[in-house]
Each structure stands twice: as C-alpha cells, then as structure tokens.
Amino acid sequence: MALLRCRGLRKVFGGQVVLDQLDLTVAEHEVVALIGASGSGKSTLLRCVNLLDDLDDGTIELDGEEISAPGVDPDRVRRRIGLVFQAYNLFPHLSVLDNVTLAPRRVHGRSRAQAEAHARELLDRVGLGDRAGAYPDRLSGGQQQRVAIVRALANNPRLLLLDEVTSALDPELVGEVLALIRDLKADGTTMVLATHEMTFARDVADQVCFLDGGRVIETGAPQQLFGAPTQPRTRQFLARIIEAGRL
Template identity: 75%
Template sequence: MSTVRREPAGQAAAGADAPVLSCAGVRKRFGSTEVLAGFDLDVAEHEVVVLIGASGSGKSTLLRCVNLLEDVDDGTIHLDGEHITDPRINPDRVRQRIGLVFQSYNLFPHLSVLDNVTLAPRRVHRVVRAQAEERAMAWLSRVGLADKAREYPDRLSGGQQQRVAIVRALVNSPRLLLLDEVTSALDPELVGEVLTMVRDLKSDGMTMLLATHEMGFAKQVADRVCFLSEGRILEQGTPAEVLGDPQQPRTRQFLQRIIESGRL
C-alpha cells in the first residue's frame, strides 16, 4: 500500500532534535485481525497530529499502544528517544509522561471534580494534597471550572466533564497528550467547549496526538492530518492538503462519506 507523503508542517527535519514520539513498524493483532500493520509515525516537539479514518483503521489501538495499555506484537515506540516498548520498561513510569483522554469521561462519580483531578498525583505520584490541589485549581481556573471543583460529575454537562477529564490528564505536566475521540460523546453545541480548550493547549505548545471523526475539529487544531487505512498511514499532510485536496481514492471516498453526513 503506497503512502502519499507531503512535507508535514511542524515535523522535525533531518538533523533536528529527535521527535517526541516515534513509532516504527508497529504491528498489533487481535486474533486473526491485524489492526496495526507496520505503522510508522513521528510526532515533533509542539506538533499536533490528528489521525482520521474509518472505524477499525487503527486510530484508537495506536493510542493505546503508545500509552502501553496494549502490547505491540512487533516494531518499536520511542518517547523522547527512550524505547518504551522494551519489555523491561516500567509502564507506570512511562505513563507519568503521557496523558490519555478517552471519549468516555471515565470520571469517578463518587468523587468531586477536585478529587478526580488530584487522585493520581496524590496516590500514584505521592504529591502532598495541598500541592496537588493548588495545581488542580490552577488548571480548573484556566478552563473556567474553578467554581465546579466541589461538584460531582453528574452535576456537570458533557462538555464540562470532558474538560475535567483533560485537566486530569494535564495536571501531571505530560510530555505528550493523547486524545481519543474526545468530542464524539458530546452534543454538537458542547463540542466547541472542548475544541477551545484543545486550541489553547496548541497555542501553549503542547505536543498532541488525536484521533477524531470530527473533520472541523481536525481543520482547526491540526498541524498535520494522517489518514489511516488498514493499519497504516495512507496519506498525510496539512489539513488543507488532506481534507481539501486528497490524493488517494480511498481518502476521497472516506471524506465524501463525511461530507454526506454533514461532518465536514
């Protein structure tokens, strides 16, 4: 399968600093189904890469492999040059440098917003409560949710819950932020809340890898869009290139269906 490779905005040039994330020849099977089929991707410092493609193309599986929630069957993944798929690596130590947010908020319903955000820093990273809460309140204030710190998740809108989930991933100052379909469970009018937050993170220089079905979302935040098909990148480039002038018939077919559904 050929891959159209344009000059990706923000990608590290030869001889420049090593990429924050590097995936080389990554393969992942579930039974007889190969979901990632020799997947290659580099994500440069401060770059926002958006993964698009049909369900089953490997987007979510890749994010889970990067966060070491799934073992790879072959290939390597490096984070800041460290081989994190080495079987001898401590996955919990690696996850301290990676934030992952799922499409379902996964907030603990019996804990307040503040306790949800500070749970990992206090329990896993042994940060004292006062320091953890100070850091959490700074983030909650920034995203307009300081007044919700003592509320429980079921008192929040979907957009507010997703923003809390993103804050929970950010509170440990991750090196890389992974976002898996973070707007797909939201009503259309709430998508903007999360989009604004992600755009602000982009302005801060956060390195991000996102999977999404929202092409408008991809247009607004991506430095580079990668279209996945059968576990590989079939086409990649700037949003204008991939979404506005796709070169591969499979990409054009996918985007036509998105247009017909009103999502582009």
C-alpha cells in the same frame, strides 16, 4: 529529535490485524490528528502508545527512549503521557478536585497543598473553578470531559493523547471541549488526537494522518490532505465525508 516515533507497529486481535506496519512521527509542540473510518486503528494506536495494549511487532520511542522494549515499566512511562478517552472515566465517588489531584498525589508524590493549588489553577483556566467540590453526576457531559482533560494535564505530561473526546457529547457541548483543545495547542502542548470532527482537524492540526486498515495511508498538512489528497483511498473517504456534510 521527534517526541514520539512509532515504527512498524503491528497489533492483532483474535486473528484480525488492527495495526499493520504503522509508522508515525510527532514533533514536540505538534498537534497530529488521526482521521479514518471506525475500525481503522486510531484508538488502538493510542492505547499502544500508552502501553495499555501490547504490540505484536514494532517499536515506540518517546523522547528517544524505546518505551515498547521488554522490561520497561509501563507505569513510569505513563507518568509522561496523558490519555483521555471518549468516555470521561471520572471516579463517581470523588469530587472534581479529588479526581484531578489523585494521580499527582498518589503517583507523583506531590503534597495535597501542591496538587490542589495546581488543580484549582487548571480548573479556573477551563472555567470550572467553581465546580471543584462538585461530583461528576452534577456536571454536564462537556464539563465532565473538560475535567477529564484537566486530570490528564495535572500530571504535566510530555504527550497528550485524546481518543474521540467529543463523540459522547451532545452537539451543543462539543464546542466547549474543542475550545479547550485550541487553547492547549496555543500553549504548545504536544497532542495526538483521534477525531471524527473533520473541520476541527483541518483547523487545529499541524499534521493530519488518514488511517485505513491499520495503516497510515496518507499524511500531510491539513490544507494539503483535505484540499488535494494524493491517495485514491483518501479521496474516497473525504468524498463521503463531504457528501455527509461533515466537511
């Protein structure tokens, strides 16, 4: 059974169709990369899966439960989904440790000792164990983004959504965040990531989905989609990416 299944998703903002009968299926332990031009619907899809935006039509299932059904408690659903934005969104008045442990303590009811032990383990793993007491403004962009990912992981999510998590970083800081995502894939973390990093999507994803106009135009293994795309719109998009030296 698929971990995540989206069927016929439709979302309209101000008369503009942002998601147009979009379908997506993600298996457990799979990494799915969403690619496409800005405005193609990638970020909106992630926000809808996390129930931050309401659908106009369609259904979303997580572990076989229709989480988009009326009456479903979005806070209960979000306990099983981690979402990391392109902006780090760390609380500036809290230390790294307090940022990471806030939700486990306040939402999941873990003791401070349990939450902090788990947080320190995760921070050690991403090379930030010595920064637990630091505040966000004392960290580099790459460090802040790694903390944001750790904060999402601290809740032990079934599904991790990553929305252009390297787009706000200086080029030399991108590598450390991508290395963390590679490690998460090796651990079997189920992820859906919207990205403009085409080479990374090709190397790390199990499945790549090309979005255009709010639809999934083409889906395939990275070698197939990047090497021999079947749809003309996909070929046109990738030709521009190659011309720009990004693949």
